[in-house]
Amino acid sequence: MLRQILSLGVLLTTAIAAPAAAQGFNLTSTTVSEGETLTNTHVFAGFGCEGENQSPQLSWTGAPADTKSFAINVYDPDAPTGSGWWHWNVVNLPASTNSIGQNASLNNGLPSAAIEIRNDYGTIGFGGACPPPGEVHRYTFTVYALGTAQLDLPENPSNALVGFMIRANMLDSASLTAVYHR
Known part of the structure; x- marks a missing residue:
């Protein structure tokens, strides 16, 4: 009987603690999905690529209580x-920000305090995917x-600094x- 009570206690503790552990800082998007292929919307227009070069929609929840600002970056670790x-670095997003809309880059919806850094294409703002032909690259948002x-x-x-x-x-x-x- 004592063993059953202890087992029940462990199960209840685990069930109560699991949702709390599952919560935390989380990033989601309506336009980009984990492990999925980017659409032409988020592909660069140049360097041999013919995309729309739009930054993705991004939303986040569960930031630490003492957050004073946010930064966003998009990085391709597979580039040769x-x-x-x-591909994108945005800093000084106010702590009140919890999402940005699609195509927010270049003052199309970023908070006024936000600063976009020159990407590795040499331009300010979002620079979409454009790997060399025949290569699959990862894009980490x-x-x-x-x-x-x-x-x-x-x-x-x-960008390193x-x-x-x-x-x-x-x-x-x-x-x-x-x-x-591609």
Whole structure:
């Protein structure tokens, strides 16, 4: 009988704790799905690619209570550069932000305080997928909860410096990874 009561107690504790553990910082999108192939909407227009070059819709929940701002980046670790490829870096999104709409890049819906960094195509804003022909690349979309309201960045910072500053101030992060090939 005591064993059954203890077992019931463990089951109840696990059932109560499981939803709390499952919650946390989470990133979702209505336009990009984990493990799925990106659509032409999120493909670059240039470098031999003929996409619409629109940034995706992104939503996040469960950020730490002491979050003071957010940053977003899109990174391709498979680019044949030795250092990957930065497709998008946005910093200084206010802590009140919990989503951005599709095609929000270049002042089409980002909060006014947000700053977009020059991507590895050499342009400001979102630069969509465009891997070399015949290669499948991963595109990791990450939202970072930061403990500072603004990142202290010089004018025209490199993506490596932005990544360093994001991680130096990061409280938590949430990601999803899609793929693309041509």
